[in-house]
Amino acid sequence: MAPSAHRAPRDPNSPVATFSHARLAFGSRVLWEDLNLTISPGEFVAVLGPNGSGKTSFLRCLLGQYGLDAGQLEVTDAIGYIPQQHADDSDPMAMRGRDLVGFGVDGARWGIGLRGRGRRRQLVDAALAEVGATAYADAPMGLLSGGEQQRLRVAQSLTSDPALLLCDEPLSSLDPTNQHRVVELIDERRRSANTAIVFVTHEINPILPYVDRVLYLVGGRFRIGTPDEVMTTATLSNLYGSDVEVLRVNGRLVVIGGEDGHHCEEHADPPVFPAAAVDPSPVVNAERDPRA
Numbered sequence: 001m002a003p004s005a006h007r008a009p010r011d012p013n014s015p016v017a018t019f020s021h022a023r024l025a026f027g028s029r030v031l032w033e034d035l036n037l038t039i040s041p042g043e044f045v046a047v048l049g050p051n052g053s054g055k056t057s058f059l060r061c062l063l064g065q066y067g068l069d070a071g072q073l074e075v076t077d078a079i080g081y082i083p084q085q086h087a088d089d090s091d092p093m094a095m096r097g098r099d100l101v102g103f104g105v106d107g108a109r110w111g112i113g114l115r116g117r118g119r120r121r122q123l124v125d126a127a128l129a130e131v132g133a134t135a136y137a138d139a140p141m142g143l144l145s146g147g148e149q150q151r152l153r154v155a156q157s158l159t160s161d162p163a164l165l166l167c168d169e170p171l172s173s174l175d176p177t178n179q180h181r182v183v184e185l186i187d188e189r190r191r192s193a194n195t196a197i198v199f200v201t202h203e204i205n206p207i208l209p210y211v212d213r214v215l216y217l218v219g220g221r222f223r224i225g226t227p228d229e230v231m232t233t234a235t236l237s238n239l240y241g242s243d244v245e246v247l248r249v250n251g252r253l254v255v256i257g258g259e260d261g262h263h264c265e266e267h268a269d270p271p272v273f274p275a276a277a278v279d280p281s282p283v284v285n286a287e288r289d290p291r292a
């Protein structure tokens with residue numbers, strides 16, 4: 001299986017990612033096939049689907065951790081990544097917010113200390129200021145609220161000046177007020193720098209006002225379109241192959257029926273890492289060291 005992700009040079013007018021006839025499968029389990037999707041600068045794409053449908057695998061393909069087993073993926077090399085809250089296992093009392101953001105500047109995988117210390121500090125300070133986290137940047141992470149911690153993770157993701165920002169359920173375990181603040185920060189970045197957003201989530205409502213298109217994955221099949229096109233009773237019933245009802249209540253979407261039918265699907269195939277899987281741990285900052 002040949003690596004199929006090609007890192008394209010940065011051009012502000014070019015798509016940040018293009019999947020062409022893409023297929024990803026683990027043994028007999030096909031996550032998607034014949035996926036054609038072009039993500040433009042400044043576009044906000046939500047990736048939805050039940051547990052095990054392939055949302056995280058989709059991000060891993062964009063990060064270069066998983067290779068497609070058919071088709072092509074061309075993707076920018078300026079990628080930022082925001083994980084779920086509590087995603088890192090470092091000691092939360094030993095690490096300050098400033099340290100977390102600094103790891104983003106260093107690059108998690110391509111060597112630490114490549115830049116001068118003064119330049120490093122400037123980049124960290126700028127990223128902290130961009131998300132309004134300067135006031136608590138020197139406090140231990142463990143003393144901060146979930147919302148404050150997520151602001152710092154947004155700051156970390158911005159240190160690479162990403163053209164594409166990958167968000168892996170960054171709102172989970174935040175209260176509605178903090179969810180709103182974090183989404184606003186992400187959208188602000190989209191508007192100010194024309195950064196494309198790929199946002200994996202189980203819950204579309206907190207991001208619904210911002211979403212341009214939805215990629216909805218279910219059991220090896222998918223739909224792509226605007227929320228109005230995809231989030232309908234007819235489209236989701238067809239996709240799930242069972243009765244799903246989509247209601248709009250006070251501007252919120254309520255999906256009844258879909259998730260349960262595909263929850264925690266069992267499968268017997270052992271874990272494998274496809275061609276481009278160089279490191280199964282999440283990339284915190286995908287800025288490339290040119291010497292690597």
Ligand SMILES: Nc1ncnc2c1ncn2[C@@H]1O[C@H](COP(=O)(O)OP(=O)(O)OP(=O)(O)O)[C@@H](O)[C@H]1O
Binds near residue numbers: 267
């Ligand atoms: N390296 C791997 N080897 C084998 N199977 C894998 C591998 N990575 C993912 N899978 C399988 O692919 C399917 C999709 O996994 P993935 O984590 O992408 O789903 P998800 O939609 O993000 O799920 P969740 O909503 O539960 O986080 C799962 O059945 C998972 O076990």
